[in-house]
Structure formats: C-alpha cells, structure tokens
Amino acid sequence: MLDPIKVKKFWDSRSRTFQSVAFESIANLEQNPENLEIKIRDENSKVFAWLPNLCNKSVLDLGAGVGQWTFRFAERQARKITAVEFSENLAEIGRNEAVRRDFPNIEFVVSPAEKFETTEKYDVIFISGLFVYLNDDQAEMLVSNLKKFMDENSIILVRDGSSIVSRYEINNKFSEHLQADYSATYRTREEYLQLFNSAGFKLIQDENMFAEGHPLNKYPETRLRLFLFNKI
Ligand SMILES: C[S@@+](CC[C@H](N)C(=O)[O-])C[C@H]1O[C@@H](n2cnc3c(N)ncnc32)[C@H](O)[C@@H]1O
Numbered sequence: 096m097l098d099p100i101k102v103k104k105f106w107d108s109r110s111r112t113f114q115s116v117a118f119e120s121i122a123n124l125e126q127n128p129e130n131l132e133i134k135i136r137d138e139n140s141k142v143f144a145w146l147p148n149l150c151n152k153s154v155l156d157l158g159a160g161v162g163q164w165t166f167r168f169a170e171r172q173a174r175k176i177t178a179v180e181f182s183e184n185l186a187e188i189g190r191n192e193a194v195r196r197d198f199p200n201i202e203f204v205v206s207p208a209e210k211f212e213t214t215e216k217y218d219v220i221f222i223s224g225l226f227v228y229l230n231d232d233q234a235e236m237l238v239s240n241l242k243k244f245m246d247e248n249s250i251i252l253v254r255d256g257s258s259i260v261s262r263y264e265i266n267n268k269f270s271e272h273l274q275a276d277y278s279a280t281y282r283t284r285e286e287y288l289q290l291f292n293s294a295g296f297k298l299i300q301d302e303n304m305f306a307e308g309h310p311l312n313k314y315p316e317t318r319l320r321l322f323l324f325n326k327i
Pocket of ligand 1 (some may be wrong): 106107122123157158159160161162163164179180181182185206207208209222223224225228229
C-alpha cells in the first residue's frame with residue numbers, strides 16, 4: 096500500500112521543475128527531450144483517435160497535473176474543461192498557463208480527485224496517470240463517484256499504467272531519472288475492468304498505448320494502457 100502523504104509530497108515537489116524541464120515533463124515525468132517528443136506525438140495520435148470530436152464538448156480532466164492534456168482539449172475547441180488536481184502548486188502553474196494561452200474556458204480546481212464534487216455533467220471524463228497513485232480505497236471512491244458527473248452519452252477515457260502479469264508496486268524507491276523517492280501501483284488489466292464493472296461501467300475498448308517494441312515500453316513489468324468505458 097502506498098503512503099498517500101509521500102505520494103502528495105512527491106507531486107508537490109514537481110512544481111520545482113517548472114521552467115527547468117519542458118512543460119509536459121512536469122507531470123508526465125518523461126524528462127528526456129527525444130523520448131518526450133515521441134511520447135507526445137504517438138499518444139496524441141492514439142488518444143484523439145479514440146475520443147470523439149471535442150468541439151463544443153465539456154471535459155472533466157481528473158488528476159490533471161499542470162494540464163498538458165487539458166490544453167490539448169482546449170486547442171480542439173472543447174467548450175469547457177474542468178481540471179482537478181490535488182497539488183495546489185501544480186494547479187497554479189496550470190492556471191497561469193491558461194491565462195497565458197488565453198483559454199478562459201479552463202478551470203483548475205484543487206481537490207483530491209476521489210473527493211471532487213460538482214452538479215455538472217460532462218461529455219468526456221479523462222483520467223490520465225492518476226490510478227497508479229491511488230490506493231484501492233481511493234480508486235474505488237473515485238470510480239463510484241464518476242456516474243454523478245455523467246449523462247446518458249458520456250464516456251470515460253482512462254490512460255494509465257498497468258502491469259502485465261500481476262500487480263506491481265514501487266514503494267518509496269529512489270528514482271535516478273527523477274532524483275526523488277517515487278511510489279506507484281500498477282494494476283492489471285483485469286483489476287481495472289473489475290473496478291469499473293463493479294461500479295456499473297461497460298468496457299468499449301482497451302489497448303496498450305504503444306505497440307510491443309516501441310521505445311517507450313521501458314519496463315518489462317508494465318505498459319501504459321487506454322480503456323474506454325461508458326455507463327451500462
Ligand atoms: C502522472 S501525473 C498525470 C498528469 C496529467 N493527467 C497528465 O497525464 O499529464 C499524475 C497527477 O495526478 C495528481 N494526483 C495524484 N493523486 C491525486 C489525487 N488523489 N487527486 C488528484 N490529483 C492527484 C498528481 O499531483 C499529478 O499531477
């Protein structure tokens with residue numbers, strides 16, 4: 096089980112990388128410029144092939160970091176984007192960036208994603224790189240709340256780390272790449288499906304983000320994976 100205080104401390108400290116690494120690297124943690132370019136190119140092409148046309152749609156981005164995806168949704172003419180992030184420092188960087196890029200339709204809300212509340216319904220719920228930092232009780236709370244933010248046609252796109260064989264946990268280990276202690280839980284595909292099925296969601300499609308042999312499949316135990324769900 097991860098220590099939520101250490102997880103929060105790690106993310107708060109990422110704001111210190113602002114302006115010393117690329118904007119996207121602050122939260123996606125890929126700090127090698129060549130890998131970052133490949134990552135952005137290949138992920139964009141897959142994620143936007145899976146999402147509907149966002150023009151005039153509303154998007155809820157849970158665990159948004161500084162909003163690297165939020166801004167891509169805004170660039171694709173989403174009507175409104177709510178970016179929920181528990182680190183005040185990261186949300187502040189995102190807020191300033193929304194002003195700088197002139198996107199008044201982006202709102203950053205500081206809250207744990209699993210405790211976020213609103214009466215609004217969103218067309219798209221996007222959850223990227225968040226589940227790996229949640230313990231099971233937090234993940235269950237998050238998923239059980241999602242229906243409140245959806246109407247009949249809403250969809251959920253999860254983009255997150257998964258493990259190939261069995262649950263894989265990194266518990267407060269020093270990372271050379273990040274120069275910090277790091278924690279994350281990689282759930283199996285089946286665990287993700289169980290989590291969403293038991294909360295009343297149906298899988299539409301799922302796939303690893305990168306094909307086997309891709310340079311960004313860096314670790315033998317884990318794969319970045321996409322899951323698309325709707326309500327049963
Ligand atoms: C890997 S980053 C992903 C950021 C963004 N979604 C992206 O894909 O670039 C994970 C983000 O989730 C945030 N986070 C972790 N646990 C959270 C929680 N319980 N509630 C809200 N945000 C959380 C972190 O602060 C961090 O910004």
